[in-house]
Amino acid sequence: DSGVTQTPKHLITATGQRVTLRCSPRSGDLSVYWYQQSLDQGLQFLIQYYNGEERAKGNILERFSAQQFPDLHSELNLSSLELGDSALYFCASSLTPSRQGGYGYTFGSGTRLTVV
Amino acid sequence: AQRVTQPEKLLSVFKGAPVELKCNYSYSGSPELFWYVQYSRQRLQLLLRHISRESIKGFTADLNKGETSFHLKKPFAQEEDSAMYYCALLTQGGSEKLVFGKGTKLTVNP
Numbered sequence: 001d002s003g004v005t006q007t008p009k010h011l012i013t014a015t016g017q018r019v020t021l022r023c024s025p026r027s028g029d030l031s032v033y034w035y036q037q038s039l040d041q042g043l044q045f046l047i048q049y050y051n052g053e054e055r056a057k058g059n060i061l062e063r064f065s066a067q068q069f070p071d072l073h074s075e076l077n078l079s080s081l082e083l084g085d086s087a088l089y090f091c092a093s094s095l096t097p098s099r100q101g102g103y104g105y106t107f108g109s110g111t112r113l114t115v116v
Numbered sequence: 117a118q119r120v121t122q123p124e125k126l127l128s129v130f131k132g133a134p135v136e137l138k139c140n141y142s143y144s145g146s147p148e149l150f151w152y153v154q155y156s157r158q159r160l161q162l163l164l165r166h167i168s169r170e171s172i173k174g175f176t177a178d179l180n181k182g183e184t185s186f187h188l189k190k191p192f193a194q195e196e197d198s199a200m201y202y203c204a205l206l207t208q209g210g211s212e213k214l215v216f217g218k219g220t221k222l223t224v225n226p
Contacts, residue, residue, distance in 0.1 A: 033213065033214070035216075042202075042216060042218035042219055043160075043202060043216040043218075043219070045213050045214070045215065045216075048212075048213055055212075056212065056213050058213065088157065090159070090160065092160075092214075105162075105214055106162075107152075107159045107161070108159055109158060109159040110157075110159060
């Protein structure tokens with residue numbers, strides 16, 4: 001167990017629907033990152049939050065949004081789902097957004113989203 | 117712009133053979149580089165970070181700033197090393213994030 005918890009593990013939904021993925025960071029970590037992993041695009045950075053505030057945005061579609069709550073857990077909302085949104089969505093956390101002796105991030109086990 | 121390139125999508129070696137997974141980066145600042153491993157589409161696990169110059173599971177990686185490379189090496193591959201390996205660059209500044217290469221799938225054959 002890495003300490004980063006993601007729920008649900010699997011999600012199957014229809015096109016056009018909306019889903020919410022949840023992430024609880026490792027205890028003490030303030031920063032949360034969301035990544036999308038698909039077979040053709042590899043690991044794509046979506047968005048980063050630090051202590052409740054958005055810090056960085058990557059290749060995140062307008063149909064997607066995220067937030068980090070006061071208890072530091074984060075949710076990634078995906079709406080108007082398309083077949084191409086099927087992927088593994090990973091959450092990662094770190095202590096701060098700045099470098100910490102190069103410790104990198106701790107990843108969760110991911111949520112596998114299948115859009116049918 | 118920051119970029120991480122892993123030129124090999126697939127790499128297959130026999131057990132006991134040396135293995136080298138290539139990683140090149142493009143970054144204007146001072147790079148911090150990592151190797152992550154992913155077994156069977158599970159979570160990514162940190163394997164190595166260049167700053168610590170450590171050896172994990174027999175793997176080593178040396179940062180070569182002249183060649184902008186951070187290749188991962190192991191002298192004698194084991195079957196349990198079969199996995200996806202991702203090289204990652206940690207950018208600095210306000211929009212700090214880990215930028216990943218597309219990964220190399222390593223298969224170690226018996």
